[in-house]
Amino acid sequence: MTLELRGITKQFPGVLANDDVNLSVSEGEIIALLGENGAGKTTLMNILYGLYTPTKGEVIVDGEPLVLDSPGDAIAAGIGMVHQHFMLVPVFTVAENVVLGDEPTKSLGWIDARRAKKAVTEISSRYGLDVDPDAIIEDLPVGFQQRVEIIKVLAREARFLVFDEPTSVLTPPEVDRFFEIVNELRADGKGIIFISHKLGEALEIADRIVIMRRGKTVAEVVPADVDEEKLAELMVGRPVDLVVSKAKAEPKDVVLAVKDLTVLDDRNNRAVDSLSLEVRAGEIVGIAGVQGNGQTELVESLTGLRPSLGGVVELNGNDITTLSPRAIHNLDIAHVPEDRQKSGLVLPFTVAENIVLDSYHERPISKGILMDWNAARDRATRLVEEYDVRTPSIEVQVSNLSGGNQQKVIVAREFDRDVKLVIASQPTRGIDVGSIEYIHGRIVEERDEGAAVLIVSSELEEIKALSDRILVMYDGRVVAEFDPSVSTTEIGLAMLGSQSEEEAS
Amino acid sequence: MSDTAPPEDPQNTPLPDMVPQEEAPSQKDGDPRKSDMYRRVTGIGTSARQAMLVPALALLTALIIGAFIIAVTDVDTLPLWGSDPGEALKATVTGIFDAYKALFVGSVGSLDAISETLFAATPLILAGLAVAVGFQAGLFNIGVNGQMHIGGMAALWVGFTFAIPAVFHIPLVLAAALVGGALWAGLAGLLKARTGAHEVITTIMLNFIALFLVDYLLKSSLFQAPGRNDPISAPANPSSVFTTLFGDYRVNIGFIIALAAVAIVWWLMYRTTVGFEFRAVGANPSGGRYAGMSVAWIYVSVMAVSGALAGIAGANQIVAVEPYRAISNFAGNIGFDAIALALLGRSHPVGVLFAGLLFGALRAGGREMQGAAGIPIDLVLVLQALIIVMIAAPELVRSIYRVKTPDQEITTVTTSGWGG
Amino acid sequence: MTAIAEGAEVTSKRRATPAEKRATVIGIVLIALAVFTFWAFGLGVTSGLESKFNLSLPGARFDDLSWTVNSRMVGFVVSLILAFLGGMTLRRSHLKWTNLGLSIGLGLFAFSFLTWAAADGSFSLVGMLTSTVVLSVPVTLGALTGLMCERVAVINIAIEGQLLTSAFVGTIVGSAAGIWVGLVAAMLTGAILGAVLAVLAIKYRIDQIIAGVVINIFALGITSFLARRVLSASQELNSPGRFGSIKIPILGDIPVIGPMFFDHNMFVYVTFILVIALHFGLFYTRWGLRSRSVGEHPKAADTVGINVYRTRYRNVILGGLIAGFGGAFLTLAQVSRFEENLTAGIGFIGLAALIFGRWRPLGVLGAGLVFGFARALQQKLGILGTPIPSEFLSMTPYIVTLIVVAGVVGRARPPAADGQPYIKD
Numbered sequence A: 001m002t003l004e005l006r007g008i009t010k011q012f013p014g015v016l017a018n019d020d021v022n023l024s025v026s027e028g029e030i031i032a033l034l035g036e037n038g039a040g041k042t043t044l045m046n047i048l049y050g051l052y053t054p055t056k057g058e059v060i061v062d063g064e065p066l067v068l069d070s071p072g073d074a075i076a077a078g079i080g081m082v083h084q085h086f087m088l089v090p091v092f093t094v095a096e097n098v099v100l101g102d103e104p105t106k107s108l109g110w111i112d113a114r115r116a117k118k119a120v121t122e123i124s125s126r127y128g129l130d131v132d133p134d135a136i137i138e139d140l141p142v143g144f145q146q147r148v149e150i151i152k153v154l155a156r157e158a159r160f161l162v163f164d165e166p167t168s169v170l171t172p173p174e175v176d177r178f179f180e181i182v183n184e185l186r187a188d189g190k191g192i193i194f195i196s197h198k199l200g201e202a203l204e205i206a207d208r209i210v211i212m213r214r215g216k217t218v219a220e221v222v223p224a225d226v227d228e229e230k231l232a233e234l235m236v237g238r239p240v241d242l243v244v245s246k247a248k249a250e251p252k253d254v255v256l257a258v259k260d261l262t263v264l265d266d267r268n269n270r271a272v273d274s275l276s277l278e279v280r281a282g283e284i285v286g287i288a289g290v291q292g293n294g295q296t297e298l299v300e301s302l303t304g305l306r307p308s309l310g311g312v313v314e315l316n317g318n319d320i321t322t323l324s325p326r327a328i329h330n331l332d333i334a335h336v337p338e339d340r341q342k343s344g345l346v347l348p349f350t351v352a353e354n355i356v357l358d359s360y361h362e363r364p365i366s367k368g369i370l371m372d373w374n375a376a377r378d379r380a381t382r383l384v385e386e387y388d389v390r391t392p393s394i395e396v397q398v399s400n401l402s403g404g405n406q407q408k409v410i411v412a413r414e415f416d417r418d419v420k421l422v423i424a425s426q427p428t429r430g431i432d433v434g435s436i437e438y439i440h441g442r443i444v445e446e447r448d449e450g451a452a453v454l455i456v457s458s459e460l461e462e463i464k465a466l467s468d469r470i471l472v473m474y475d476g477r478v479v480a481e482f483d484p485s486v487s488t489t490e491i492g493l494a495m496l497g498s499q500s501e502e503e504a505s
Numbered sequence B: 001m002s003d004t005a006p007p008e009d010p011q012n013t014p015l016p017d018m019v020p021q022e023e024a025p026s027q028k029d030g031d032p033r034k035s036d037m038y039r040r041v042t043g044i045g046t047s048a049r050q051a052m053l054v055p056a057l058a059l060l061t062a063l064i065i066g067a068f069i070i071a072v073t074d075v076d077t078l079p080l081w082g083s084d085p086g087e088a089l090k091a092t093v094t095g096i097f098d099a100y101k102a103l104f105v106g107s108v109g110s111l112d113a114i115s116e117t118l119f120a121a122t123p124l125i126l127a128g129l130a131v132a133v134g135f136q137a138g139l140f141n142i143g144v145n146g147q148m149h150i151g152g153m154a155a156l157w158v159g160f161t162f163a164i165p166a167v168f169h170i171p172l173v174l175a176a177a178l179v180g181g182a183l184w185a186g187l188a189g190l191l192k193a194r195t196g197a198h199e200v201i202t203t204i205m206l207n208f209i210a211l212f213l214v215d216y217l218l219k220s221s222l223f224q225a226p227g228r229n230d231p232i233s234a235p236a237n238p239s240s241v242f243t244t245l246f247g248d249y250r251v252n253i254g255f256i257i258a259l260a261a262v263a264i265v266w267w268l269m270y271r272t273t274v275g276f277e278f279r280a281v282g283a284n285p286s287g288g289r290y291a292g293m294s295v296a297w298i299y300v301s302v303m304a305v306s307g308a309l310a311g312i313a314g315a316n317q318i319v320a321v322e323p324y325r326a327i328s329n330f331a332g333n334i335g336f337d338a339i340a341l342a343l344l345g346r347s348h349p350v351g352v353l354f355a356g357l358l359f360g361a362l363r364a365g366g367r368e369m370q371g372a373a374g375i376p377i378d379l380v381l382v383l384q385a386l387i388i389v390m391i392a393a394p395e396l397v398r399s400i401y402r403v404k405t406p407d408q409e410i411t412t413v414t415t416s417g418w419g420g
Numbered sequence C: 001m002t003a004i005a006e007g008a009e010v011t012s013k014r015r016a017t018p019a020e021k022r023a024t025v026i027g028i029v030l031i032a033l034a035v036f037t038f039w040a041f042g043l044g045v046t047s048g049l050e051s052k053f054n055l056s057l058p059g060a061r062f063d064d065l066s067w068t069v070n071s072r073m074v075g076f077v078v079s080l081i082l083a084f085l086g087g088m089t090l091r092r093s094h095l096k097w098t099n100l101g102l103s104i105g106l107g108l109f110a111f112s113f114l115t116w117a118a119a120d121g122s123f124s125l126v127g128m129l130t131s132t133v134v135l136s137v138p139v140t141l142g143a144l145t146g147l148m149c150e151r152v153a154v155i156n157i158a159i160e161g162q163l164l165t166s167a168f169v170g171t172i173v174g175s176a177a178g179i180w181v182g183l184v185a186a187m188l189t190g191a192i193l194g195a196v197l198a199v200l201a202i203k204y205r206i207d208q209i210i211a212g213v214v215i216n217i218f219a220l221g222i223t224s225f226l227a228r229r230v231l232s233a234s235q236e237l238n239s240p241g242r243f244g245s246i247k248i249p250i251l252g253d254i255p256v257i258g259p260m261f262f263d264h265n266m267f268v269y270v271t272f273i274l275v276i277a278l279h280f281g282l283f284y285t286r287w288g289l290r291s292r293s294v295g296e297h298p299k300a301a302d303t304v305g306i307n308v309y310r311t312r313y314r315n316v317i318l319g320g321l322i323a324g325f326g327g328a329f330l331t332l333a334q335v336s337r338f339e340e341n342l343t344a345g346i347g348f349i350g351l352a353a354l355i356f357g358r359w360r361p362l363g364v365l366g367a368g369l370v371f372g373f374a375r376a377l378q379q380k381l382g383i384l385g386t387p388i389p390s391e392f393l394s395m396t397p398y399i400v401t402l403i404v405v406a407g408v409v410g411r412a413r414p415p416a417a418d419g420q421p422y423i424k425d
Helices: A041-048 A071-076 A092-101 A113-126 A140-156 A174-189 A199-205 A226-235 A295-302 A327-328 A340-344 A351-355 A375-388 A403-415 A431-450 A460-466 A488-495 B020-030 B050-071 B078-083 B086-109 B111-138 B144-159 B166-195 B201-218 B253-271 B275-284 B284-291 B295-319 B334-344 B349-373 B378-392 B393-403 C019-044 C070-090 C097-119 C126-152 C159-177 C181-203 C209-229 C257-262 C266-284 C286-295 C298-303 C308-334 C344-358 C361-384 C392-410
Strands: A002-010 A016-028 A030-034 A056-060 A063-067 A081-082 A160-164 A191-196 A208-214 A216-221 A255-266 A268-282 A284-288 A310-315 A333-336 A421-425 A452-457 A469-474 A477-482 C048-055 C066-070 C121-124 C244-248 C261-266
Touching: A002 A041, A016 A030, A016 A041, A016 A056, A016 A191, A016 A488, A030 A041, A030 A199, A030 A226, A041 A081, A041 A160, A041 A191, A056 A477, A071 A081, A081 A140, A081 A488, A092 A140, A113 A140, A140 A174, A174 A191, A174 A199, A174 A488, A191 A199, A199 A403, A208 A226, A255 A295, A255 A452, A268 A284, A268 A295, A268 A452, A268 A477, A284 A460, A284 A477, A284 C266, A295 A310, A295 A452, A327 A333, A333 C019, A340 A403, A340 B284, A351 A375, A351 A403, A375 A403, A375 C209, A403 A431, A421 A431, A421 C070, A431 A452, A431 A460, A452 A460, A452 B078, A452 C097, A460 A488, A460 B253, A469 A488, A477 A488, A488 B378, B020 C298, B050 B086, B078 B086, B086 B111, B086 B349, B111 B144, B111 B253, B111 B275, B111 B295, B111 B334, B144 B166, B166 B201, B166 B295, B201 C344, B201 C392, B253 B275, B253 B295, B253 B349, B275 B284, B275 B295, B284 B295, B295 B334, B334 B349, B334 C209, B349 B378, B378 C209, C019 C070, C019 C097, C048 C070, C048 C097, C048 C126, C066 C070, C070 C097, C097 C361, C121 C126, C121 C361, C126 C159, C126 C181, C126 C257, C126 C261, C126 C266, C126 C308, C126 C361, C159 C181, C159 C209, C159 C298, C159 C344, C181 C209, C181 C308, C257 C261, C261 C266, C266 C286, C266 C308, C266 C361, C286 C298, C286 C308, C298 C308, C344 C361, C344 C392, C361 C392
Parallel strands: A016 A216, A030 A191, A030 A208, A081 A160, A160 A191, A284 A452, A284 A469, A333 A421, A421 A452, C048 C121
Antiparallel strands: A002 A016, A002 A056, A056 A063, A208 A216, A255 A268, A255 A310, A469 A477, C048 C066, C244 C261
């Protein structure tokens, strides 16, 4: 039993997303599909799942070409997809989500809740997933939500499972548990395609690794034959420096002091719970932790975007706890937000307008209420050049830029001052390797010029590469502090709330 | 399944699935690929010819449909189709011809007609600016009607309470109108800022409240014309009346004020920090907050500016229109027309100016149409609605006429639900 | 190691949570109401006067039931209760009960107001309650229309236009071909306008609020135009029949409850049935689950094979049918003719009821009754002849709507994808 993608080509207006891609997976096999952001992996999987029609090429199951016009067709063919961003309705229960689209009914369309629940518990116990059918999705931790997605797929009797970046939201121990489940599925005869940009995981779990670059399949290797560096090189097309080169840190005085900070989230839960930390000038402190443990609310509170419930935040000894975002900006604090399209930029505005988004109210960009667009354009031109932002002009809408360049616009804007404190949240999420390298370099540069830097990232590799000191955040608190040389496993355990190796047994 | 890929930056060759991957976290706040109301009429890559094409075609289509409606509702001629189709056809065509000829003559057929057009356009331009300012900031000000009433009543009060030289009186009248309208609209803005209440519902409710308030005031001793029992106010003093411009023709300095308003709004939106903030918040409130803007205050300010413009429009209806009195619902349909204007003009002040002139022409012509050809003036309302639909959906026009719409045609304001 | 030692000197004040701030505001409001009640409805009433609340309609089986109270005492007693409720809310000890306390407080305030208005006179309480139910029907129907649309994430501002146009069509067709045909025509009209909204919003992805406003403008224009062009000439097209009341035996004779719920025209009964049907439909059937999924997370629905576009079209058109039914109620049951701008904002009040009812059918019914009460209040007070000018009474439903929307919106959660067009890539 084989699933094969043969000669898949997909042309979008102006862009060739997939170019004669060939891929095959057999039952009882795990294939890892590697490639950096924008390589064409998701397009390929969308074709497999019936969301796109290929311009050329075929999808073949057991020798029979398939017509896939909708996810329904794919499901009928035994293909199941577990998406990176879960396709679960947050306010529904587990059972409701699992049976959605294929509900067991009594007369008049009345849903048979009992049968729905049974469907869930059967699969859950079979694979040891331990999911409660009546739980509401938005109350479940992310690791469990992923299991619900898996149950959804298995409930439709999928023979081939596609996982799109499945581990991006899991802690290392949860990743181990996930791999156990995947191995179970393989032993059960399922064929699995596993999309990722995480090299180590591919090496660990896959039987074969397929690498995509710029829409083409460029290589197919067996894990035994390669290592991470080789994989990275294949992915990007040139040798890649996986480690950020930086001098040893020489931290000076404490710049940022957070004491017993408590912040509520939108649902009035304590997202940050009596948290304390310090950052010194000339050091990079990285906060590791799975998203959802209060990092977002912490950053929002530090930058004035969210009121705190209690505690104190001090900058160089001055209390800044209740200051507005503008006041905080005026204190030379740079903030690179975690969601660049939502908070960092105004997408319909031009590059120039976005560059002055933080300074439009000050000289020389404006005098009183009158804006000086010449000054604005001058600054924009200078920064675009200095920060290597690839754009046809500064009058183009910033939405036309790629993610990496958008992020560079933000970084350019924020760093173009004498910055005392940098707060960067998920600074390189979803951008190409070239831009990642550039931004990492700039952050280290700021540190070397004496700024205190606080990074929040759910990519542990990034934290380990950049930080001089690592703090782990779990459930709203700092639960551990590490030197970057500590093993990933140990950090991972802390991310899950465990204190030390003793408790791991 | 449509294949929509965002425009690409050639030097970095990003691939289509790059955008969906990044977008997903912020999908809740509206699709960034959608252009929004903020965009100017002289949009990037849009030639003037293209920008005018869709409105022109929309107008044409509306007139055609309007002709059809006239024909179908001609109750006298309808029975004739059964007995003598030839005669009926002649009568129908004559009817349509008469109607549209009256429309044309009444709007631009003579100096008097042009004066009437400008006269009718004045409050429309002001009201349209009010709505446009709101749209640019992402706010739907449906309350122009109520703001006109409050501003107008304030203006009226100043109008009949004082008897000072016009050079002082008129500015005072304007100031009162400005403040009245700003306060009434600011109330809705405040509610949105503090409680998240959606301005569509609050402004509409305030419309009704203002309406009844005006009715009450018109029967109160403060406002009611002495010796009258019906709800009609005392007249404003002659010194507060907007001076006419050319002798007997009705067009007056109100039109000049409207032109000034266009210029001021343009300057405000595109040359000041205030306008920058308004537009930023309209395009992305989260981005605005992050940039340090006080979004709540901006909502209040936008509504205040919008209400001020509407208030002046209301004042115009009192001190520029004989007999310089207020009656019940003196703002009429102008508030709703203003929405159409803002859409037609793409929320850009100059666009609103031209749209206002067009609608002024329809109004002046429509009156002639009603008088000379017996077509109720409400047809103009229908025409306006049809025009808006086609402006708001260029694809409709495109599919009818197989015209290519400009690349970055704006179609929508980004909304994400009820706020709060 | 981290440098903050345990037990370090920290100045951390505890700032109020949003719920606590709200409780403070509400507590103050209640106390202010208490003071006002004491002064206006207590001291403001001459001592010795009595208010008589009639509890049965003339001619009913259990005739002449009434409840008489001392007008002044009611004012004092209610003000005391309000002060108590206000105080308890201010203490912020039981935050969960804030809303309940507010509701009870407002209810008592309304009662005290009625007592004052009816001082030294009688007041048909049962009449007022019956009117409440009747006047709530168009609001509830409008809200249900909005519910059908918003549950699949389409905001429908055009309810007003749908009601108006279908009322108009109902009148004309009803006059020409009988009230049942008129009813069907009205429902079809509502459905057609719903389809227009659906096409504009789903296919052309016009901003849904603009699309709704446009439809309203169009509806107002075309109905006024046709009313003047066609109706004024042919008056016979503006006198359709009327749906009469159907009294349910036995249940209809129960004092107070009887006339309130069981002696109405069929529109009222159908509305209640519709609410219940939608409640079960939305939350217990396959149709409901799929519709809600489209409204909450259309991408998820799409990936399991649900046709998002088709679901949205279908539900919006069904909503249109309901709006058409509401429009028919206005001209075929409530009054028996069409007037320009007959609806006067009912559609928008319906939207407020939808938000107030938290997008749930049973909640919408309750909200509709509240607004019906406001409208009934406006009518009844007019008859009573209170010192309040009639124009201010007319404002009542609109002010109530304003207060409700301001007080409730921030806390209610609409369907997650509300207002966003679905772009299938």
